[in-house]
Amino acid sequence: MRFIISLALKNLTRYKRRTIITAVAIAVGLMMYIVVDSILLGAEFESMRNLRWYETASARIMHPDYWEERLMRPLDISIDDPNTIVDALRKEGIAAAPRTMFSADLILYSDDFGEDGNMPVQVTAVDPELDNTVFRFEDTLIEGRFVESGTNELVIGSWFAEDIGAKVGYWVTLVTRGNGGFYEAMDMQIVGIVNCPNPNVNRTLLMVPIDTIGDYLAMEGAATEINIALPENAEIAEEVARIQQLIDPSGNDLLVVSWDDLARDYVALAEAKRGGTGMILFLVFIIAAVGISNTMLMAIYERIRELGMMRALGMNDRSIQLAFMVEAGGIGLIGSTIGVLLGIAINFYMVNVGIDFGLLMRDMDMGYRIQSSFRGTWSPSTIITAFFFGSILSMLVAWIPTRRALKMDIPSCLRHQ
Amino acid sequence: MIQVQNVIRNYKAGETVVKALKGVSLDIGDGEFLSIAGPSGSGKTTLLNLIGCIDALDGGEITIEGQPVSGMDKKTKTEFRRNNLGFIFQTYNLIPVLSAYENVSFVLSILNIPEKEIEERTMRILKEVGLEGMEHRRPDRLSGGQQQRIAIARALVKNPKIVLADEPTANLDSKTGEEILKLMKEMNRKYHTTFIFSTHDSMVMDYAARLVLLHDGQIVSDERR
């Protein structure tokens, strides 16, 4: 046993170049695994957070029928008296704010924009006093200011503004069908431009005061939804159930939906992407596995005569098997150690600085709600998995070619050149 | 005592069957110094492999120390070789990463002999084959003759009953080859170990105490001198 291990280690150091090349291949594979996984996890985490902070909130109250028909954005399926519920929730220490969402046509005039134009848009009507207790637009203004209650003011996402050439002070008109069935034209002035970490918001946001809109569209104080912010570490499902119980006595028959349900479409997208990146990780592992199996195959092939001699002298197959597995495991261990150390080093950079995909994200909707830089995150389980996977996989991979060499009869081994 | 009785060994090479041994019979007594000679392809290696329990019979029987070989399974054969047989090869077959000492001592390691005894026996046999002071050299820093001396030490260190050597001098120049043969003969006398070695070199045959000539898988002469 001691002889076997010392033989394996001697072979390991004897064929230095091969050991190093294979170990480096494993190291690079594991390093990639650690870093890619870190970026994906980090991106996902940040992406989900940006989704909550700028789009879905932690949870949302709405009419059950509205939930069914949410894509149509019906104005008539609404919450009659949102402020009572908001007040009740705020008394419980839960941040809440009403919003009304609607589709409209945005009309641009040549006076301001150089040429006339119109386009379909989604508009978010917010309560200027309450909205920032739930969402995080506070520090996202890059120009102007937020909308004020009772005014015809409008805040626009930065990329949207760039796309249409909008500036603070420009006037636009929103045309939509109000609750009574009549078309309403609302002249609004752009007072602010926001640039937040959520690219989807930058691309689409049009924000107006809810009371002004309520008057235009005959909402009579109703809102289509109430958004709720919960602490980052809250048990969402439990909180949702609690809020559901809180609002049930009001007799309004309302539904509380958590953000992950709200983001279902988006989350499904993320899962598909995770499958795709799973493929990348799988490939990385295949490369490492092929690398070491190739090395061991060469090592074994080269030593077939040696193997035949050892067998002739009465060494049993198990010992020979063990010798090669220890050798391969040693290479795997070296590679895994280097890979994990490299991965950790690079991950330091990824976590603290990140890589800037800003330009890419500007023109491409990748589904991620991340604007500028992808940050990594620390995942100890990934690092530990990578380490053990690298070492153990190496040993297992050596098993197959050794097995095959041991199937050869001894005279053939001894004759082998 | 080895009894080879009407041994047959056929190889399949694609469609054709090569009859490597066509009924070979031979009794080998303890402590013999026997050469199996014959031209290339006459079946020398095949016969040695069969006696060495690393190949399987197609017919006949070989009995070593009263034990019939044909009845042994793989594990028994491995154990049998480990305990009773020493091997010397034409190409030495040393482990390149191990020192002379380690190349010899591992044979005792796999027999689970205590460390202290391993050291004692290894040092003694290395001295006897003339490698004193070179114990820590790797094979690549030794000459062919010296490497074959390690192989002889490796074969003898466990005091086997039988040592099988397939063309042990074929890779050496004639002078070194003679030295190796002299060493083998000396060991044969000293330890009373049975030596069976094959060769196609007439100089080597001269050293044999008994010369068995093979031709086309059959024994054509068997003489003691």
Ligand SMILES: Nc1ncnc2c1ncn2[C@@H]1O[C@H](COP(=O)(O)OP(=O)(O)O)[C@@H](O)[C@H]1O
């Ligand atoms: N594994 C094998 N497959 C096919 N033929 C073989 C094999 N081993 C040996 N032979 C044939 O058997 C005959 C005897 O071979 P061998 O015992 O190696 O002879 P020698 O050692 O005297 O040169 C030769 O004709 C050789 O070609």
Ligand SMILES: [Mg+2]
């Ligand atoms: Mg031969």
